[in-house]
Amino acid sequence: MVLWHRLNGQTWWMLGVICLASFLGMEHAAFAANTKESAPDLGPTMRFVVVRSSAPGCEPTCPEWISAEGSIEAGTPALFKRTLKVLGGRKLPVVVDSPGGNVEAALALGRLIRKNKLDIAVGKTGLTGCQPDAKACKEKDGKGARYFGNAYADGAICNSACPLMLAGGIRRVVGQWAHLGVHQITTTYIRTKLQYRTTYRVVRGKKKIVDKKVISRKNAGSYKTYEMSKAVEKRLAAYLREMGVGLGVLEAMKETPASSIQQLAPYDMLQAKLVTSLDAVDLLTAPTLCKTDPVAANCREIPAPAGDVVAYAKPAPAASAEPETVRRADVGDMRFVLVRGRSFLCDPNCPEWISAEGTISAQTPERLRQLLDTIGDRRLPLVINSPGGDVLGAVAAGRLIRERKLDVAVARTDFIGCEPDKADCTAEDGVYVGLTIDASGECGAACPIMLAGGVRRLVGPRAQLTVHPMGLEQRLKIYLKDMAVGPGLLVAMRSVPASRHRRLEPDMMLKVGLTTGLESADEFTGPTICKSEPMPENCRMVSTSEVQADAPMKL
Structure with missing residues (x-):
């Protein structure tokens, strides 16, 4: 001990009292969406790779994206930052496939994605040629990109902590073939035994700490909890609000045990704003993105090396002003x-409708007008079953439907007794007897354009509606706007590769405004609708004698 005397003589103090103290008091929490008592094997740590589409015919301008596959660890955000730095400000969408991992890291990734205004999709990336773990691969040298591949949704997952990363995207898509699941957070509390060296001085008999330094750390064990604490819940709720995602996601996490996974349905994710549309990964990675004007931000042109034979596919010829009619040999022109429906549930007051079946042609609008003129002011719903056809014919028919304020549904009409196109089949009073079958209904190619004209528009869950690019985009854009159908329908059409069709799910059709509800054609043609109040306009009473006369004989 050394004694010091201050010059003013008022205070005596001592310096040099050193003590060692051990504390078992430092306890901190590490958050992870784990499901087992011991750390689960979530596979390889997430790696980030910039991938260029290898789709045939997309060169020299192809879409690119960041493939993010593997488990989320504490160091994952730093790896992602490094990838973004290499890109130098290019905004490429992220395609993620992850079982989950560290929650803190997932939040950091989500914030990085939002800060850089990136889109994100759940999907796998199938690489062609060089793989990320191949150190000396020269297969793609001179081609302007290191990795080539294709993104697809089938079998992709985003579980546990991964949805928190997904929430950071500007546009967020999962699709029906990918799997997104949530559950409770596992919190691991780690006890650490610390040994300090404390230096203090005594002033007027009281100790005053001058310095305190940790000289050793020892692990004193850990324990886990499988229920979200109030503090953690508050932090996650604040993050989701920051990202514009509903708290329904948090509720789903809380109600699902850490030992299981709750898969969220596409419509539930849309309702909770976890996804921004019901599209899949091809919305962000399809080669057709680079055929639009302007091209998507993630498209990049790589000219062929000088002297090389260019193997790029020639671009398709520009769409003509009059698009070619798509016809099927087995389907005639629309008739x-x-x-009239027939059922003991409705007789003698049953619903009636207009059956529209066949290929749409340039003559379709006039044929529809002629039939409508025969029924005067009656407004009967249109039940359509068509593979498509002439686009301009569909537009004209749609405008006529809207002008007459008709409802439209997709379904097939099964006729009872005889088919209208049979020579020996004659309808009494010009009205055939039948019923609608949702499961056999189709509406493809130009048919959705005609459907858009309806006041109420229904495509049941078992009916099938498909789209593909058709040209005349500016004219269709004006028409769909007039019909109060959102631009998402045209986006869906553009996303489909040439010569292919894309089936739209009910939730997607409702979101873009192509349909006005999730009901089927039975909403317009079901046998019990004529018992409701007010009675629909397409119900008509016939006399009991007429019903009995038309009824089939019973043996």
């Missing part, structure tokens, strides 16, 4: 007939 319109009046149909």
Whole structure:
């Protein structure tokens, strides 16, 4: 001990009292969406790779994206930052496939994605040629990109902590073939035994700490909890609000045990704003993105090396002003007939409708007008079943439907007794007897354009509606706007590769405004609708004698 005397003589103090103290008091929490008592094997740590589409015919301008596959660890955000730095400000979408991992890291990744205004999709990336773990691969040298591949949704997952990363995207898509699941957070509390060296001085008999330094750390054990604490819940809720995602996601996490996974349905994710549309990964990675004007931000042109034989596919010829009619040899031109339902549930007051079946042609609007003129002011719903056809014919028919304020549904009409196109089949009073079958209904190619004209528009869950690019985009854009259908329908059409069709799910059709509800054609043609109040306009009473006369004989 050394004694010091201050010059003013008022205070005596001592310096040099050193003590060692051990504390078992430092306890901190590490958050992870784990499901087992011991750390689960979530596979390789997430790696980030910039991938260029290898789709045939997309060169020299192809879409690119960041493939993010593997488990989320504490160091993952730093790896992602490094990838973004290499890109130098290019905004490429992220395609993620992850079982989950560290929650803190997932939040950091989400914030990085939002800060850089990136889109994100759940999907796998199938690489062609060089793989990320191949150190000396020279297969793609001179081609302007290191990795080539294709993104697809089938079998991709985003579980546990991964949805928190997904929440950071500007546009966020999962699709029906990918799997997104949530559950409770596992919090691991780690006890650490610390040994300090403390230096203090005594002033007027009281100790005053001058310095305190940790000289050793020892692990004193850990324990886990499988229920979200109030503090953690508050932090996650604040993050989701920051990202514009509903708290329904948090509720789903809380109600699902850490030992299981709750898969969220596409419509539930849309309702909770975890996804921004019901599209899949091809919305962000399809080669057709680079054929639009302007091209998507993630498209990049790589000219062929000088002297090389260019193997790029020639671009398709520009769409003509009059698009070619898509016809199927087994389907004739669209015909319109009046149909009345037949059931003991409705007789003698049953619904009636207009059956529209066949290929849409340039003559379709005029044929529809002629039939409508025969029924005067009656407004009967249109039940359509068509593979498509002439685009301009569909636009004209759609405008006529809207002008007459008709409802439209997709379904097939099954006729009872005889088919309208049979020579020996004659309808009494021009009205055939039948019923609608949702499961056999189709509406493809130009048919959705005609459907858009309806006041109420329904495509049941078992009916099938498909789209593909058709040209005349500016004209269709104006028409769909007039019909109050959102631009998402045209986006869906553009995302489909040439010569292919894309089926739209009910939730997607509702979101873009192509349909006005999730009901089927039975909403317009079901046998019990004529018992409701007010009675629909397409119900008509016939006399009991007429019903009995038309009824089939029973043996």
